[in-house]
Amino acid sequence: MTSTLSVDPANAEQARAWDGDEGTYWAEHAELFDEALRSYRTRFLTATAVGAGQRVLDIGCGTGETTREAARRAVGGRALGVDLSAPMLRVARRRAAAEHLDHAAFLQADAQRHPFPAQSFDVAISRTGTMFFGDPVAAFRNIARALRPGGRLVQLVWQAPTRNEWFGAFTHALAAGRTLPTPPPEAPGPFSLADPDRTRALLAEAGFTDPGFEALQAPMCFGPDADRAYDFVRGLLGWMLDDLDDTHRDRALAALRATVETHEGPDGVAYASATWLVTATAV
Template identity: 65%
Template sequence: MAGVLRADPSNADQAAAWDGQEGSYWAEHADRFDRAVRAYREGFLAAADVSAADRVLDIGCGTGETTRDLARQASRGRVLGVDLSAAMLRVARRRAAAEALSNAEFVQADAQIHAFPAAAFDVAVSRAGTMFFADPVAAFRNIGGALRPGGRLVQSVWQPLADNEWFLALTGALALGRPMPTPAVDAPGPFSLSDPARVRTVLGAAGFTDVRLDPRSGSMWFGEDAADAERFTLGMLGWMLDGLDEQDRRRAVDDLRATLAAHESDSGVLYASAAWIIRAARP
């Protein structure tokens, strides 16, 4: 069902981005973003271990690929996908309807504060959607309240920046030697849950137990060839060229082209990446 987004004030910037231009770009390129992380799909679904009657909550569901995967598995259950982005949810609803997945539902919501029904789900999952909470303890506590006693949380997040070549190479090229601000590990961002000690502290404070981190690695796909990957990457990271004069913009794009060309393969433009699959239990 559709709704009006109510976000925690601390998540205002994230809400503005994901329910704005950034979310619209992801919606427009849904297939490309799904393909980018395809190497992790099978392992994540296996870790989620959803059964036919399970009730599943998908946090940060985006355009709904994982929600649809799990709805097929939970054929006698149901899956609720929540996300900040209205544009991505429109894609998710359309694709679920095209597959006649009547047990998949989508709500625009900030999972940090949304009033989920208590103890209504057996499993909560998130594919790279939990790293952007301003107050992760509050968010995971809220998600935990939606799980039945003995329910499970399964999420994928990135390992530390140093283990993710894709981020270092692409942002490094466009930075053109400029120092780029590195988000603190305790601030919202793609690497906010990359430190295992912090993950255990946050989830423990939110009331979860039996926290386990399973390292995974795979190739991130960015395009069929360097030219294709350049268009896609600049659509995501073109803001990094702001403030550069025309000459420096050309140099930065040339540097991007060089790294993309160096990573071309028969399977497309590929970069190394590393993620954690995190499992935890609600007592």
């Protein structure tokens, strides 16, 4: 983590990961991560309804694909992508510069506490980035403060693990027969906003109204073929193998290889997935 990054203590662990090895891995595999969510792209962007002249805040922007998409639509306006990860933001800046998107900017900051100018954005968006807040009420309240009255929040979050085949397949393979501990459903992580009732309550407490939830289902692609998908997922989730001996490690990797081969098809290695498209309005 860089010395200039001010992080809420509740987000310290996330900052260490995203501004460290995990963020570096995402930066190095930006195209695969973006491709994995490609099936949600059109619906998500349509829901943001970004138009000419608007000011857009992209929370957890990663390597900047959604920020760049917003900037293309916000002609005469601006799009600011915010993330904890310096490695991913370097990729984001490079790609925006290559496209001459001068009104797209990127900031390494903790959106939970960063002092955005009040009422300075028309819409806040996030593609699978809001589930990692240590204190989601504080984070959503800070985002609401940055939006003008009537400004919109549009976020894509995962539905429950049982609705996401990819999660079950990979964790089962890499468990190698172990019973892995299940994190509390409200802990920061991919599924912390999977319960609409909880998310609705968090948004209301933070100052948002009119929450809407649209259930989406789409294939999630992890690579163009089994070899690429195997290498990608192994690198992404290899930490799950750290406490295994050689025999169980080989067993886990064989199981991972088997599941990606089973899911290989003409469009790559695809698994079923499910998200919520969540919308809300700032008071």
